[in-house]
Every structure is written in structure tokens, then in C-alpha cells.
Amino acid sequence: MSDSKENVDVLKMYGEDSTTQRDEFLKKHNLNEKGLTSKQAEINIKKFGLNETKKAKPKKWYNYLLQSLLTPFNCILIGISIILIYTDIYLAIEPSYANIIVIAILVTASTLLDFFESYRSNKAAEKLREIVETTTTVxxxxxxxxxxxxxxTLGDIVLLSAGSIIPADLRIIESKDLYVGQASLTGESDNIKKTVELENKQEELDSISDFDNICFMGTNVVSGSAKGVVIKVGDSTYFGKIANTVTSGKEKTAFQKGIESISKLLIRIMIFMIPIVFLINVEKHDIILAFTFAVAIAICITPLLLPVILSSSLSKGAVRMSKKKTIVKKLDSIQNFGAMNIFCTDKTGTLTEDKIVLEKYLNVNGEEDFNILKYAFLNAYLQTGLKSNIDEAVVAKAKTIGIENSVEEYKKIDEIPFDFSRRCLSVAVEIDNKDELITKGAVEEILNICTTFEYKGQTEKLTNKKIENMRKICKDLNEEGFRVVAICKKIITNNKKDFNSTDEKEMTLLGFIGFLDPPKESAKEAIEGLNNAGIRVMVLTGDNVEVTRCVCNKAGINSKEIITGNKIDTLSDVALSRLLKRNNIFAKLSPIQKARIVRVLKQNGNVVGYMGDGINDSPALTNSDVGISVDTAVDIAKETADIILLEKDLNVLLDGVMERKKNICKFNEIYKNGNKLQLWGSSFSNYCKHCTTIFT
Incomplete structure (x- = not known):
């Protein structure tokens, strides 16, 4: 199975608290709505600790300087310098400082070049903690x-309202029209409704999105209000689990491992050659001369300029890539950027526009009908409650085709606000001395309040057969990735001016509107370019299967089989490795599952890049060989990333990759092709010439 740090069982963490009824939950934990006493809170804080995520000790500037100084090649050069101090100064009749000064300059130059880049690199743990350095109402x-x-602390009752940051993991005990934004944890663009009791069945609880009566630390309240009981704090929260994967640090990349392997090879050769050369020469010359010559051989086989050439080449590459709107934070990542053969990306905002767009307005037979859009626009435009992204999408679409002026013919009488029990919203309007109630809402709820349907101006009775046909239309739309909302109306004949939910009955179904987060126009072309450059594109998203399939089809990614997160949890790393070879799209993934996929891909010998912009992407960014984010990403994603794109566009990424491939040598390919001798062959040739001279 996966590593322990990646093994987060959400059902085990939240299943019992989520499935327990509200009153039973309060009784079980001996809680009441008066909250904790100050003494109880103090005891709980001592017992469970402060509500803080795991802290990583901040690095000082000198930590970065030492890290840049003590690279494998620099350590070899420093070791040679120490020997030269003994041979060229202590033992020599006339001390010579030339070789020592040259090596010191080379070490200093390579150290400073690397230091100035690494000093600006990320401090991910500090950014993770910024979110909890605020206050909350309890x-x-x-x-x-x-x-x-x-x-x-555990047992606190937290009061939530629009704009609140969720301070810990909470079980909701009171809720009024509560909408929570979980995009930072899951990547889903839709806001999630939260209720007092769990609406999903226990067997359907696969990810944190399925727990509709649990609010998670680090998410935020979009609208509504609620009370919640704290059930987990600090590192025990889901947010804390993600924080731990980031604070654990980034593994060494393929490039870094390659440099280390070359350094170890040189050290082994030096350890092997120096004694042999010394023993051969000690019989003909005195001990000091023989030892001096052996050290000279060590210097000859060491590529002294390699650290400087490496640092300067990478710095030059970073400057060139910056002209392609690609900012390099860590120089080592440039090599991996060019050697990358698998590119993993989230769907939202990378393949899509990251905004909901109205694309379908269909009558009851599934045919496009502008009349449906008109009624949807009247409902969305005239309602005065909190406008959702659906309302904004309807209004935007109406304006693009010029029907917004139709609202001037209507006079608003009243409205029935949206609530989660009805799952619909109604607006009463007057036109030509005729009153109408226009309602939009969830498909099943609208079907339940309709008795007739309208098609091309004719009203007919809504039969079971017709209802099944309409459900099929909606199902087909869902499979194409659309979120479907139904529209209906009712003629008011009694001059009523005050309306309530009891009026939403015996209505006439008009049709459906479908919403989609559309793919970027440039996505398909960019993916083709990446494939042509030898880079396999994989999609790792927290969104549902239907939406993911639709977007990937339009972006030109084969979506014949999509693997979900709950299946991944049942597989060992070996089984997951086989699955990753055959599939490119994974949906309903948690942040930890994304990180596990990236880790397994790396273990299979791939150089893996990952692009993301949310808190939910941070573990995968940390696990990847090269983490890529954008300038509009959340702070933690930008700080965790190695490379930042100035535009959230795959074409910018493609430009950066091609620039890297054109301008910087591929060290990893040299290692894999067995051409390690190229780095020191010239020096070894010089050594042979010296040996020939001495022996003759």
C-alpha cells in the first residue's frame, strides 16, 4: 500500500461523527449549545494541543548558503584544496598558492550563483500556517x-457566517443556507452546500466532498450561516494531513541524484587511483614526491569547472525562460523541466476557463429554445438574494445574445428565495396585465411540482413516459459534463401579491439549462505540442467523472477509461503502477491521492512535472520532480512550486519546455546512455599522458 503519510482514510476520520444524528452526537460527546467553559477549554488545549499545523523550523540565510556551498562537487574541490594546502604550502620549499586560489574562486562562484536563487525558494510550512493566524467566533x-x-479546541462551538474561514474540522449542528467553498482542498469550482444531517449514504462516502455535514479547516463560507462543533484540530485535521506532506520536504530530483552519482564515481576513482599511483612511484621517488604526484592525478581527473559551468548555464537558461513568461525559482528544476516526460495537471483553470458558462437552453424535447433562456434570465436577473455562479452565467449569456432588454417588459411582484429543502427559487412577475410565477431549480424537485409541460406554445399533461424521456435528456447532459437546472412557470389568476413555497405547485415545465466549465481554446493545441515533444499529459482532478470526461474529450485527451480515487485506495503501489501505464485520467482524487500518483510515477523512472494552483495541489507539487504553478495561485502553491508561469496557459508551459530543450544540455540523458566518462574523459586522457612520461 501507499506510504503512511499518504494514507488518509476519510471515512475512518469522519465517518462516525458524520453519520451520527445531531442530538445523538451532542449527547455522545456530552456537549450543549452553551459551549465550553473557560476551564474546559483550557483542559482540552493542554490535552490535545494548540490548533496549529506542524511547524518546520524556518531557514536562515546562512542555512541556504551552507546548502549551496556543500554540494557534492564543491565538497570534492574543498577536499582537494585541503590536500593542496599540505602539499603546495606545508611541504613545499617555496609555497605555491595558485592552485588553491583557482579552486577557491571556482567554489565561491558556483556557491554564490546557487545561493542567490535558493535563498528565494519556498518556505511552504510558514505559508500553510498563515491561514490559521486569524481569529474566529466561538x-x-x-x-x-x-x-x-x-x-x-475540541468541543468548541464555532459560529460561521459569509466570509468566515473554517478554523478547524467541524460537525454542523445548525445551518441556514450554508454554502462552503472547498476549491482550495478539492479543486472543484462549485460551492458545496452543508447541512445538519448527512444526506449521502455511508457507502457513498469516498472523498471529503461527500461529507455534507462536515466543514474542513482551511475552506471558507461563501454564503449562509451555521454553528459547528470542533471535532479535529491542528495536525489531526484533513488540512493538517496535507500540511505534513509539504513540511516533510521535497525528495531529491533525478537531476540531483545524477549529479550525486557522478560525484560518487569521481570519489571512487580517486580513492582507487591515488594509492596505485603512489605505490608505483614510491619505489623510484621519495614519499613526498610520490604523494604529490598522486594528488596531482586526483586534480587532473576532477572537472574543476563543472560546478561553475553548471550554475552559469542554469542561470542563463532561467533568464531565457523568463522571456517566455516562465519564472524559475530553483535552478536545479530547469534540467528536470527539460527532461520531463510526464506532465500531470489539474483540470480546473488549466484545461478549462475556471468559470461556469451557460451552453445549453433546451425545451422538453431537448431542442434549443431561446424562450427557455428568456425565462431563466428573468428569474436570475430579478431575484435579489445572493447571486450564485449559475445566476451570473445566465445573465452573462443573455447579454451576449441581446435578450436582456426583454426584462423591461416585466414588472416584479415578489420572490420566493432559494433554500436547500426546496432546492429552487421563484420570481413572480407581471406582463400585459398577466401574472406569472417563474421557477428554476434542481431537476427532480422541479419535476415533482409540475403537472403539465409546454412545447411550442402548446400545453399538455405531464405523463410518466414524458418524465422518463426528460430524465434521459438530463442524464445525457450530465454524462457530457453539464450541470442541469430545470425551468418552469405558472399563470397566476387571483391577483396575488404575496407568495410563498406553497404556491410552487401545479406548474408547467418549460425546459432545461445546462452549464459547463468550458475547456480553453488553446488547451488542445498545447496538449498536442506537448505530446509531440515527447511529454505524456495526465489529468489528476478532484472533479466528478462526467465533467472530467467531457472536458478531456474536448481537449483531445483519450477518456475511454477514467479511474476514481476510491479505486486507487484499494490498490498497492505495484498495482497502481500498472494502472498508471494504461490510463491518463484520474477523477475524484484527494490531494493525498494526487501526491501518491506522482510518487509512484517517479518510482517507475519517469521525470514528472505537476501543475496546480490550489492548496489541494501542494502535496503533489512537493512530490514532483518539477512543480509548476501560476502567478494567480494561492500562496502555498506558489511557494511549493519550482517554476511559476505568468499566464495560466499550457502554451506558456510548452514555450518554456521548448526553450529549455533548445538551450541547455540534457544531463539526465547523458547518465542514462552510459556516457558518464564524457565528463572526465579529457582529464583522464591527460592523466595517461603524465603516467607515460613518469614511467618512461
């Missing part, structure tokens, strides 16, 4: 008080 001693988030 009930303590039966009073509402603001406390630092780090002092929130």
Missing part, C-alpha cells in the same frame, strides 16, 4: 467571544 461560558484560531 461560544464560551454561554457568550460569543473572538479568540485566536490557535486557541480553538
Amino acid at each position: 461560544i464560551r461560558d454561554n457568550k460569543e467571544v473572538n479568540i485566536p484560531v490557535k486557541n480553538v
Whole structure:
């Protein structure tokens, strides 16, 4: 199975608290709505610790300097310098400082070049903790008080409202129209409704998106209000599990391992050659001369200029890539950027525009009908509650085709706000002395309140057969990745001016509207370019299968089989490795599952790049050979990444890759092709000439 740090069982973490009824939950944990007392809170903080994620000790500037100084090649050169101090100064009749000065200059130059880049590299743990350095409102001693988030503890009752950051993992005990944005954890663009009781069945609880009565630390309230009981704090939260994968640090990349292997090879050759040369010469010359010559051989076989050439070449590459809107944070990542043969990316915002767009407006027979769009526009435009991304998409679409002026003919009478029990919203309007109630909402809820349907101006009775046909239309749209909303209306004949939910009955179904987060126009061309450059593109997303399939088809990625996160959890690393060879698209993934996929790909000998911009992408960015983010990403993603694109466009990535392939030599290919001798062959040739001279 996967590493322990990647093995997060959400059902085990939240299943019991989520599936327990509200009153039973409060009774079980001996809680009441008056909140904890100050004494209870103090005891809990001592017992469970502060509500903080695992802290990594911040690095000082000298830590980066030492890291740049003590590279494998620099260590070899420093070792040679120490020997030269003994042979060229201590033993020599006339001390010679030339060789020592040259090596010192080379070591200093390569160290400073690397230091200035690495000093600006990420401090991911600090960015992760920024989100909890705020205050939140809790009930303590039966009073509402603001406390630092780090002092929130198990059993606290937290008050939530629009704009609140969720300070810990909470079980909801009261909720009013609560919408939570979980995109930073899951990558899903839609806001998630949260309720008091779990609506999904236990066997359907595969990811954190399925727990609709649990709010997770690090997410935010979009609208509504609620009360929640703290059930997990600090490192035990889902957010904390992600933080731990980032603070654990980045593994050595293929390029770094290659440099280390060359350094070890040189050391082994030196250890082998120096004694042999010394023993051969000690019989003909004195000990000091024989030892001096052996050291000279060691210097000859060492590529003294390699550290400087390496650092300067990578720095020059970084400058050239910056002209292609690609900013390099870590010089070592440039080599991996060019050697990358697998590129993993999230779907939202990379392949798609990261905004919901209305693309379908269909009548009851699935035919395009502008009349459906008109009624949807009236409902979305005239309602005065919090406008969702669906309302904004409807209004935007209406404006693009010029039907927004139709609203002037209508006079608003009243509205029935949206709520989660009805899952619909209604607006009452007047036109030509005729009153209408226009309703939009979830398909099943709308079908339940309709008794007739309208098609081309004719109204007919809504039969079971017709309902099944309409459900098939909606199912087909869902399979194409659309989110479907139904539209219906009702003629009001009693001059009523005040409306409520009891009026939403015996209505006439008009049709459906379908929304999609559309693929970027440039995505398909960019993916083809990456494939032609020898880079395999894989999609790792937290979104559902239907939406993912639709987007990938339009982007030119084969979506014949899509693997979900719950299947991955049942596989060992070996089985997952076989699966990764055959499939390119993975959906409904948690951040930890994404990180595991990247790790297994690397273990199979691939150079893996990962592109993401959310908190949910940070573990995968850390696990990858080269982490890629964008300038609009959340701080933690930018700080974890090795390379930042100035535009969230795969064409910018392609430009950067091609620039890298054109301008910098591929060290990894040299290693793999067995041409390691190229780095020191010339020096070894010189050594042979010297040996010939001495022996003759």
C-alpha cells in the first residue's frame, strides 16, 4: 500500500461523527449549545494541543548558503584544496598558492550563483500556517467571544457566517443556507452546500466532498450561516494531513541524484587511483614526491569547472525562460523541466476557463429554445438574494445574445428565495396585465411540482413516459459534463401579491439549462505540442467523472477509461503502477491521492512535472520532480512550486519546455546512455599522458 503519510482514510476520520444524528452526537460527546467553559477549554488545549499545523523550523540565510556551498562537487574541490594546502604550502620549499586560489574562486562562484536563487525558494510550512493566524467566533461560558484560531479546541462551538474561514474540522449542528467553498482542498469550482444531517449514504462516502455535514479547516463560507462543533484540530485535521506532506520536504530530483552519482564515481576513482599511483612511484621517488604526484592525478581527473559551468548555464537558461513568461525559482528544476516526460495537471483553470458558462437552453424535447433562456434570465436577473455562479452565467449569456432588454417588459411582484429543502427559487412577475410565477431549480424537485409541460406554445399533461424521456435528456447532459437546472412557470389568476413555497405547485415545465466549465481554446493545441515533444499529459482532478470526461474529450485527451480515487485506495503501489501505464485520467482524487500518483510515477523512472494552483495541489507539487504553478495561485502553491508561469496557459508551459530543450544540455540523458566518462574523459586522457612520461 501507499506510504503512511499518504494514507488518509476519510471515512475512518469522519465517518462516525458524520453519520451520527445531531442530538445523538451532542449527547455522545456530552456537549450543549452553551459551549465550553473557560476551564474546559483550557483542559482540552493542554490535552490535545494548540490548533496549529506542524511547524518546520524556518531557514536562515546562512542555512541556504551552507546548502549551496556543500554540494557534492564543491565538497570534492574543498577536499582537494585541503590536500593542496599540505602539499603546495606545508611541504613545499617555496609555497605555491595558485592552485588553491583557482579552486577557491571556482567554489565561491558556483556557491554564490546557487545561493542567490535558493535563498528565494519556498518556505511552504510558514505559508500553510498563515491561514490559521486569524481569529474566529466561538461560544464560551454561554457568550460569543473572538479568540485566536490557535486557541480553538475540541468541543468548541464555532459560529460561521459569509466570509468566515473554517478554523478547524467541524460537525454542523445548525445551518441556514450554508454554502462552503472547498476549491482550495478539492479543486472543484462549485460551492458545496452543508447541512445538519448527512444526506449521502455511508457507502457513498469516498472523498471529503461527500461529507455534507462536515466543514474542513482551511475552506471558507461563501454564503449562509451555521454553528459547528470542533471535532479535529491542528495536525489531526484533513488540512493538517496535507500540511505534513509539504513540511516533510521535497525528495531529491533525478537531476540531483545524477549529479550525486557522478560525484560518487569521481570519489571512487580517486580513492582507487591515488594509492596505485603512489605505490608505483614510491619505489623510484621519495614519499613526498610520490604523494604529490598522486594528488596531482586526483586534480587532473576532477572537472574543476563543472560546478561553475553548471550554475552559469542554469542561470542563463532561467533568464531565457523568463522571456517566455516562465519564472524559475530553483535552478536545479530547469534540467528536470527539460527532461520531463510526464506532465500531470489539474483540470480546473488549466484545461478549462475556471468559470461556469451557460451552453445549453433546451425545451422538453431537448431542442434549443431561446424562450427557455428568456425565462431563466428573468428569474436570475430579478431575484435579489445572493447571486450564485449559475445566476451570473445566465445573465452573462443573455447579454451576449441581446435578450436582456426583454426584462423591461416585466414588472416584479415578489420572490420566493432559494433554500436547500426546496432546492429552487421563484420570481413572480407581471406582463400585459398577466401574472406569472417563474421557477428554476434542481431537476427532480422541479419535476415533482409540475403537472403539465409546454412545447411550442402548446400545453399538455405531464405523463410518466414524458418524465422518463426528460430524465434521459438530463442524464445525457450530465454524462457530457453539464450541470442541469430545470425551468418552469405558472399563470397566476387571483391577483396575488404575496407568495410563498406553497404556491410552487401545479406548474408547467418549460425546459432545461445546462452549464459547463468550458475547456480553453488553446488547451488542445498545447496538449498536442506537448505530446509531440515527447511529454505524456495526465489529468489528476478532484472533479466528478462526467465533467472530467467531457472536458478531456474536448481537449483531445483519450477518456475511454477514467479511474476514481476510491479505486486507487484499494490498490498497492505495484498495482497502481500498472494502472498508471494504461490510463491518463484520474477523477475524484484527494490531494493525498494526487501526491501518491506522482510518487509512484517517479518510482517507475519517469521525470514528472505537476501543475496546480490550489492548496489541494501542494502535496503533489512537493512530490514532483518539477512543480509548476501560476502567478494567480494561492500562496502555498506558489511557494511549493519550482517554476511559476505568468499566464495560466499550457502554451506558456510548452514555450518554456521548448526553450529549455533548445538551450541547455540534457544531463539526465547523458547518465542514462552510459556516457558518464564524457565528463572526465579529457582529464583522464591527460592523466595517461603524465603516467607515460613518469614511467618512461
